[in-house]
Amino acid sequence: DVKVTQSSRYLVKRTGEKVFLECVQDMDHENMFWYRQDPGLGLRLIYFSYDVKMKEKGDIPEGYSVSREKKERFSLILESASTNQTSMYLCASSLHPGTGVGQYFGPGTRLTVT
């Protein structure tokens, strides 16, 4: 059974804290993605990675950074969390997005910044 796992389902952090969200996939996929999901705005791409140590900005990269040191792991970093980063964060992985199921998704991390 293929899997994308995320380190936490729920997370509460304080303004200004550094936050790490971890994502691990066991399918040997080259591509990994971080999205945030907000009511009425759908899924917005923050960053994606198509190989180890490679990354590209998505549509809303401001305030975030990423790290991909190993193929199976893709981390999202909030350098200094702010209340407007309270959201649901979804990780996904894929081979070629036009094949199969497109992307496999993790269960999401609901982050609250107070």
Added chain:
Amino acid sequence: AQKVTQAQTEISVVEKEDVTLDCVYETRDTTYYLFWYKQPPSGELVFLIRRNSFDEQNEISGRYSWNFQKSTSSFNFTITASQVVDSAVYFCALYTGGGNKLTFGTGTQLKVEL
């Protein structure tokens, strides 16, 4: 640029009613792929269907059916005899080959009540 529009933010139906979720896409590419995903309350997006631009055949899978019409750039999703378990957010997505990204619509929240 690619765009996916799901104009219906929220739909409420009574169990056993049929319901159609609309998806309209924009792209200048002639080769592209369309997807539907379901996001139940647990949070993880689940793949429902992938359709490529050269295959306009409608698809039926149990109570689910999809109507792909290139002439109107639409890929609508119908649930027949809806059930409470169909309650979820449904996303339509587009892949056109530019990078490895999917473009998502904003989602439609479907509520099926007894």
